[in-house]
Amino acid sequence: xxxxxxxxxxxxxxxxxxxxxxxxxxxxxxxxxxxxxxxxxxxxxxxxxxxxxxxxxxxxxxxxxxxxxxxxxxxxxxxxxxxxxxxxxxxxxxxxxxxxxxxxxxxxxxxxxxxxxxxxxxxxxxxxxxxxxxxxxxxxxxxxxxxxxxxxxxxxxxxxxxxxxxxxxxxxxxxxxxxxxxxxxxxxxxxxxxxxxxxxxxxxxxxxxxxxxxxxxxxxxxxxxxxxxxxxxxxxxxxxxxxxxxxxxxxxxxxxxxxxxxxxxxxxxxxxxxxxxxxxxxxxxxxxxxxxxxxxxxxxxxxxxxxxxxxxxxxxxxxxxxxxxxxxxxxxxxxxxxxxxxxxxxxxxxxxxxxxxxxxxxxxxxxxxxxxxxxxxxxxxxxxxxxxxxxxxxxxxxxxxxxxxxxxxxxxxxxxxxxxxxxxxxxxxxxxxxxxxxxxxxxxxxxxxxxxxxxxxxxxxxxxxxxxxxxxxxxxxxxxxxxxxxxxxxxxxxxxxxxxxxxxxxxxxxxxxxxxxxxxxxxxxxxxxxxxxxxxxxxxxxxxxxxxxxxxxxxxxxxxxxxxxxxxxxxxxxxxxxxxxxxxxxxxxxxxxxxxxxxxxxxxxxxxxxxxxxxxxxxxxxxxxxxxxxxxxxxxxx
Amino acid sequence: xxxxxxxxxxxxxxxxxxxxxxxxxxxxxxxxxxxxxxxxxxxxxxxxxxxxxxxxxxxxxxxxxxxxxxxxxxxxxxxxxxxxxxxxxxxxxxxxxxxxxxxxxxxxxxxxxxxxxxxxxxxxxxxxxxxxxxxxxxxxxxxxxxxxxxxxxxxxxxxxxxxxxxxxxxxxxxxxxxxxxxxxxxxxxxxxxxxxxxxxxxxxxxxxxxxxxxxxxxxxx
Numbered sequence: 025x026x027x028x029x030x031x032x033x034x035x036x037x038x039x040x041x042x043x044x045x046x047x048x049x050x051x052x053x054x055x056x057x058x059x060x061x062x063x064x065x066x067x068x069x070x071x072x073x074x075x076x077x078x079x080x081x082x083x084x085x086x087x088x089x090x091x092x093x094x095x096x097x098x099x100x101x102x103x104x105x106x107x108x109x110x111x112x113x114x115x116x117x118x119x120x121x122x123x124x125x126x127x128x129x130x131x132x133x134x135x136x137x138x139x140x141x142x143x144x145x146x147x148x149x150x151x152x153x154x155x156x157x158x159x160x161x162x163x164x165x166x167x168x169x170x171x172x173x174x175x176x177x178x179x180x181x182x183x184x185x186x187x188x189x190x191x192x193x194x195x196x197x198x199x200x201x202x203x204x205x206x207x208x209x210x211x212x213x214x215x216x217x218x219x220x221x222x223x224x225x226x227x228x229x230x231x232x233x234x235x236x237x238x239x240x241x242x243x244x245x246x247x248x249x250x251x252x253x254x255x256x257x258x259x260x261x262x263x264x265x266x267x268x269x270x271x272x273x274x275x276x277x278x279x280x281x282x283x284x285x286x287x288x289x290x291x292x293x294x295x296x297x298x299x300x301x302x303x304x305x306x307x308x309x310x311x312x313x314x315x316x317x318x319x320x321x322x323x324x325x326x327x328x329x330x331x332x333x334x335x336x337x338x339x340x341x342x343x344x345x346x347x348x349x350x351x352x353x354x355x356x357x358x359x360x361x362x363x364x365x366x367x368x369x370x371x372x373x374x375x376x377x378x379x380x381x382x383x384x385x386x387x388x389x390x391x392x393x394x395x396x397x398x399x400x401x402x403x404x405x406x407x408x409x410x411x412x413x414x415x416x417x418x419x420x421x422x423x424x425x426x427x428x429x430x431x432x433x434x435x436x437x438x439x440x441x442x443x444x445x446x447x448x449x450x451x452x453x454x455x456x457x458x459x460x461x462x463x464x465x466x467x468x469x470x471x472x473x474x475x476x477x478x479x480x481x482x483x484x485x486x487x488x489x490x491x492x493x494x495x496x497x498x499x500x501x502x503x504x505x506x507x508x509x510x511x512x513x514x515x516x517x518x519x520x521x522x523x524x525x526x527x528x529x530x531x532x533x534x535x536x537x538x539x540x541x542x543x544x545x546x547x548x549x550x551x552x553x554x555x556x557x558x559x560x561x562x563x564x565x566x567x568x569x570x571x572x573x574x575x576x577x578x579x580x581x582x583x584x585x586x587x588x589x590x591x592x593x594x595x596x597x598x599x600x601x602x603x604x605x606x607x608x609x610x611x612x613x614x615x616x617x618x619x620x621x622x623x624x625x626x627x628x629x630x631x632x633x634x635x636x637x638x639x640x641x642x643x644x645x646x647x648x649x650x651x652x653x654x655x656x657x658x659x660x661x662x
Numbered sequence: 663x664x665x666x667x668x669x670x671x672x673x674x675x676x677x678x679x680x681x682x683x684x685x686x687x688x689x690x691x692x693x694x695x696x697x698x699x700x701x702x703x704x705x706x707x708x709x710x711x712x713x714x715x716x717x718x719x720x721x722x723x724x725x726x727x728x729x730x731x732x733x734x735x736x737x738x739x740x741x742x743x744x745x746x747x748x749x750x751x752x753x754x755x756x757x758x759x760x761x762x763x764x765x766x767x768x769x770x771x772x773x774x775x776x777x778x779x780x781x782x783x784x785x786x787x788x789x790x791x792x793x794x795x796x797x798x799x800x801x802x803x804x805x806x807x808x809x810x811x812x813x814x815x816x817x818x819x820x821x822x823x824x825x826x827x828x829x830x831x832x833x834x835x836x837x838x839x840x841x842x843x844x845x846x847x848x849x850x851x852x853x854x855x856x857x858x859x860x861x862x863x864x865x866x867x868x869x870x871x872x873x874x875x876x877x878x879x880x881x882x883x
Contacts, residue, residue, distance in 0.1 A: 521786025
């Protein structure tokens with residue numbers, strides 16, 4: 025099937041305005057008759073729930089954490105992009121649009137990206153009004169800094185805690201609506217099924233993580249903001265609880281999952297230190313504004329302390345390879361360059377998997393005080409984890425899985441192919457193409473929640489009668505039974521291997537065979553191994569406790585089971601996309617200098633996969649991508 | 663470390679220990695445990711999830727307990743219910759502004775000093791260690807940080823007296839105690855939030871009293 029993203033045609037500058045005036049509205053008195061279920065309360069979920077509640081809808085919001093303030097957006101450090109052009113350095117909506125399309129290696133829908141660039145400015149205004157303490161200059165105006173993949177300074181920030189401050193802004197707006205009674209908040213609940221009635225999304229089934237109760241909430245629309253899936257790899261920068269589960273359950277109920285193979289590996293993470301490590305920690309990309317990446321030029325220098333290696337024997341490889349972007353090359357490009365140096369035997373640190381990120385020159389230029397002001401908390405965090413003082417010795421960094429560009433397929437209205445199911449933020453596939461630029465995730469989450477969904481959901485609701493389905497509907501009852509049966513099945517295996525054990529096995533396989541470099545061979549191998557892991561999981565997993573209690577092991581087991589199934593789809597998508605683009609790098613397809621070689625003749629489309637039942641191969645649907653405002657070209661940062 | 667203990671317990675067929683954790687970067691505020699009598703373990707500006715075993719000697723015995731406070735009932739093992747912190751924010755820890763229809767971000771200059779002060783307060787991660795460490799189970803550092811963050815910004819000043827009055831009332835209703843200057847909260851705060859914000863809270867409360875937004879002379883308007 026050829027999918028239609030329903031993006032408006034005509035001059036792109038006015039698409040969103042024209043579309044907004046074409047959409048239907050719900051009259052204020054009728055809004056309160058509609059119930060909207062928002063799953064996840066990160067930037068996208070919290071901003072959507074707050075805004076929809078404020079408009080007068082009846083909103084129910086759900087998160088697995090104990091409070092909506094803890095979603096993993098909170099860990100985003102560097103900043104949020106907007107085309108404000110405050111520094112007067114030539115920025116514009118078009119440039120942000122262009123950089124995002126190019127950064128995504130021409131694999132995203134133009135109109136969606138344009139809208140994102142356009143509303144980016146409103147986001148900054150909104151956050152300032154909420155009291156987000158963005159960095160200011162001495163005149164009291166907003167400060168910006170540069171991020172990868174851009175030659176302008178358009179990234180707004182709040183020290184190294186921008187994600188935290190933006191999330192707390194959205195959380196405060198959400199709290200205000202909870203108090204007003206328009207939003208009912210359900211923390212410590214996990215969505216375990218989507219209820220579809222007559223082809224439309226009408227509810228969710230969840231497990232109360234405290235009591236273990238499984239129940240169904242019915243509504244008129246479901247807004248999924250459940251984040252990304254890179255915890256499918258062992259050791260990512262995601263929080264421990266981040267999972268594919270909500271997305272996967274929607275997929276199994278018929279929602280198309282698009283471009284799962286587009287995963288982002290972030291170049292600047294603290295290298296792995298030991299076997300017991302449970303996750304990796306990111307060091308903000310903003311550090312590459314002032315830090316310089318290097319490795320010893322000669323292999324015999326690898327073991328020496330960095331001070332003992334003279335300037336001439338250091339290879340500032342990013343500056344060498346990408347003179348015009350230098351250390352601010354985009355994430356996929358920089359990650360591969362780092363891996364290349366380490367594979368060449370010039371990696372540093374105890375494992376040889378690391379490169380230096382050196383601030384010596386910045387300290388000389390700006391002084392330690394200024395650096396402390398800009399990145400103080402990041403240096404502190406680095407010291408806490410590695411026990412090294414980065415003001416004195418260079419940091420060591422290595423790439424780690426960080427973000428999922430792929431996700432559930434949505435049209436221009438952010439609605440999936442299941443009417444009534446909207447998908448926002450990282451959980452959808454819409455704007456980042458095959459690679460996301462730094463400081464764009466925060467922008468997308470808030471754009472979707474504050475400025476897109478309030479308009480597009482009305483267009484759907486205006487066409488449906490409120491309250492058609494209640495929790496006593498047979499579909500809801502069946503869904504509850506299914507969820508209970510799954511828990512029972514997990515608990516009844518009573519095997520001898522822990523959930524973590526399986527998760528590690530799967531994650532290591534994915535990292536080695538479907539990580540930064542992928543090939544026909546590695547992917548085929550993964551595809552033949554995953555079914556065996558799945559089989560063994562269902563024979564040997566040990567889940568202690570019962571389902572009628574607070575049982576984190578049971579939660580993890582459910583998530584791991586979904587990750588195992590999802591991993592297969594990810595590899596299948598990666599195998600089918602026989603080209604390199606953005607974060608998806610097939611070793612068979614590269615230029616002589618090692619850059620990704622796209623194949624626009626064959627793959628200029630988004631791949632949306634449809635579930636066809638247990639054991640049956642999923643069906644591929646294509647949404648062709650048309651580029652009318654930017655020219656398809658080789659993405660170069662040289 | 664608790665992961666490893668739990669892995670062993672599962673292998674031995676025993677019940678693992680339930681504990682809260684999520685980001686493991688010291689920012690989400692989910693982790694919460696009292697280690698050897700001190701919330702988060704007593705290392706400066708460190709959450710439990712960032713507390714490495716290298717800080718202890720081989721053979722040391724660790725005493726791990728849940729947060730202790732009247733306002734945080736225990737759910738299981740090391741897991742407590744901190745919903746009361748959300749209720750404090752819901753009582754007024756926000757600036758009322760509708761989505762859309764706000765002025766340009768640069769329309770209102772904010773002094774660098776003011777923005778920095780707000781940020782110092784705003785970095786609270788809401789973990790509740792301050793409450794757990796306080797002999798009175800007070801949440802005044804938590805409330806003070808939020809009140810100060812918003813009261814110093816021009817856009818937050820409009821509602822400042824009502825905010826402080828309502829948050830203090832909620833503090834009482836939720837079963838939190840009051841500050842009696844032990845400074846244990848600042849000592850354990852993983853973000854090093856200063857008790858100067860409690861002083862700011864008191865000053866803001868005094869303003870609200872004078873404006874008759876709370877207290878015995880509260881006006882009905």
